[in-house]
Amino acid sequence: MTKRTLEELKDAVNSAINSNDAASLMECADELDALATSEAEAVAHNARGVGFYVRGNYAAALEHWHRAMAMHEELGNRSDVARVTLNIGNVHSSTGNYAAALEHYHRALAVFEEIGNRTGVASVTLNIGNVHFSTGNYPSALENYHRALAMFEELGNSSKVARLTGNIGNVHYTTGNYPSALESYHRALAMHEELCESGSVAATTGSIGVMHSSTGNHAAALEHLYRALAMHEELGEIRSVALVTGNIISAMFESGEHAEAEALLQTMDNMQINEPEIVVQREHHRALLQEHHGNIDEARTTLRAALLIAQEHMLAAKQAGVRKTLRDLALKQNDLAGYVEHNNEYTRINEEINGKESTLKMAMQDKQREIDAKDREHAQHMAVLHSTLPKHVAERVARGEVVNDQFDNASVIFLDIVGFTELSSTMSSQDVITLLDTIFTQCDAICEQHNVTKIKTIGDSYMCVSFDNVVNAARCALDFLHIAPTSHPVQFRIGIHTGPLTAGVIGTARMQYDVWGDTVNVASRMESTSEPGKIHISEALNEALNEALDKPHIVPRGEIEVKGKGLMKTYWLEQPVTP
Incomplete structure (x- = not known):
């Protein structure tokens, strides 16, 4: 088997953690040990810790996590220190020590926020929600779950969303x-x-x-x-x-x-x-079986032991269930004092739970309405952004990012309708709008098909960019030539050039995503010096296509005068582009 690198094993560990695959975690840990580096050893201890945690061996999990913590601190891996702190909090949560769990979670959260680890922040928020759920604070649980859900959706983490x-x-x-x-x-x-x-x-x-x-x-x-x-x-x-x-x-x-x-x-x-909840449930079941076999005294002893555990860990619902069974046993034995004691406690706890649940349900309904209102507001905001910006850009803007990107080899396409001024002079204003809408809607669909980003329309011109793939740009332009509105026959002039450019979002009230650079100017010149029904491309695009494809059908045009550039060698792109 091919030996995996540290980075490959880290990815494998993360995948196994997401799927709770203890066996894979242990296998990865063994492979990490074989790398014989301090960082690999630290990752191995964390992987074994998660593996033992999944298998319910909390003592072994803590042993490996404390060793991982010490090693990551020595290596200065603050993100990993926070991640292991989160894991230790998980053990405390599983053993019913919720105060210690929250202490570790908030400690991890502070580090993740400080270093800008959004995945870590989302993970801790999820686990804080779990603690609130376990302690019966359902509105806070729901709030933290929705907050974490929004973060993981933005991060594209489908596993955590599920x-x-x-x-x-x-x-x-x-x-x-x-x-x-x-x-x-x-x-x-x-x-x-x-x-x-x-x-x-x-x-x-x-x-x-x-x-x-x-x-x-x-x-x-x-x-x-x-x-x-x-x-x-x-x-x-x-x-x-x-x-x-x-x-x-x-x-x-x-x-x-x-x-x-x-x-x-x-x-x-x-x-x-x-684990306290499991132990109380198990012993309650044992007592019911003892009662079923007629061993009432044994059942009562078992229930009292379960009650002590439920009281120690403040498990109110479990206490109520045990008290109810103790009450029923007292009745069967004509133990009036025992019946009164357990019935009073059962009633008190039940009323407390029911009263608390009623209050929580009302609070939860208010919280759900608040969440729904925020979701609607967010959806409306995203709808506005998507209507004015490309989807991937809109999502970045929604996260508060400043969009200012540099691309080394972007391909800019300009399309212009031949003779549009003369054609539009013979049409009504409504027909002109309908024609442009028909053409540009088809352009939008073709761009979507080829993963090309529409930038804008300027009068009867259409501009789009393929940021990292010249073949997509070529295929998109060739498909543009086949646009055929049924109302009026039209032809297009198309020009393409590839090179460096800057892309970003400008404005606040009416945001616009645009591109700048000499590449844009040259692409515009390719279009203006093109001919009806043809795709005019620069030498840079010709070279890029010849690198990417085997014998693309490109015909030399020769040298032409390009405004601001002098003589340039250019080409015609003439047939469908295939690999």
């Missing part, structure tokens, strides 16, 4: 908006499948299963949950296997499949996962 779409679905699910949740989950699932992200496909499939379980559709729930379980097992994602197994057990209790639930509980025991 993940955030699923996270937004989780917020809708938790607040009881099942139709919106299901819509978000299916959109996220389609994106993850298109990206071939197996781990994320499994997680989203599991989320759909949990939602079906909540609505009482146990058959659909188990179908999706078992599918998710198989995928997580194949990927070796122990933590995710434990989560999905717990959800399957819950669905089995609802459908009365106690024997199957007991077998799966043994599987969970063997995983030795210590």
